[in-house]
Amino acid sequence: MLLNNILKQVERRKKRVGRGTGSGKGKTSSRGQKGQKARGSVPASFTGGGLPLYRKLPLRRGWGNRKVSAKPVVVTLEDLNAFKESEEVNVESLIKLNLVPEKEAKVFGVKVLNIGEVNKPLTVSLPISKTAALKIVKAGGKVV
Numbered sequence: 001m002l003l004n005n006i007l008k009q010v011e012r013r014k015k016r017v018g019r020g021t022g023s024g025k026g027k028t029s030s031r032g033q034k035g036q037k038a039r040g041s042v043p044a045s046f047t048g049g050g051l052p053l054y055r056k057l058p059l060r061r062g063w064g065n066r067k068v069s070a071k072p073v074v075v076t077l078e079d080l081n082a083f084k085e086s087e088e089v090n091v092e093s094l095i096k097l098n099l100v101p102e103k104e105a106k107v108f109g110v111k112v113l114n115i116g117e118v119n120k121p122l123t124v125s126l127p128i129s130k131t132a133a134l135k136i137v138k139a140g141g142k143v144v
Contacts, residue, residue: 072109073100077132078116080124086141088123 018029031038045052079099083089091110094100100110112124114132121140128136133143 070108072111072127073104075099075110075112075126076115077112077118077135080112080118080122080136081116081120083120083122085120086123088125090125 015025016023017025020026028038036042045054047053075094080089082097082099083093087093089112091100091105094110095102095105110126112126112128112132114129114135118135118139118141121142122136123142123144124133124136125144128143136143
């Protein structure tokens, strides 16, 4: 490494505005001539005298007005093949096998849907679709 190959580290001081004409940023201090912006502070939400954006939006404040659809976490019949025979399937056992995220499962719940096949007798104690329940009963399990 040679000295002429080293990148220069330049630390510049902050430009001081409004400190006389000799400073380069004196007199109007880069604010232009007259007007509202030259005289005082203008809020970021100011839209030139028109109706501000926050007033155009519908009034939805507070915790009760959230329009979030809370749908349950979906578990398929194929996922249930990870369990051993005649084992009970519930939220805790699904979390233990890392089939569903713990936080979402406890807040939104879990539902078993009819996607794939199950080939073991299992005891399912969860909300379940009708066709998935028929397949579990057909495989020798039961739905609680």
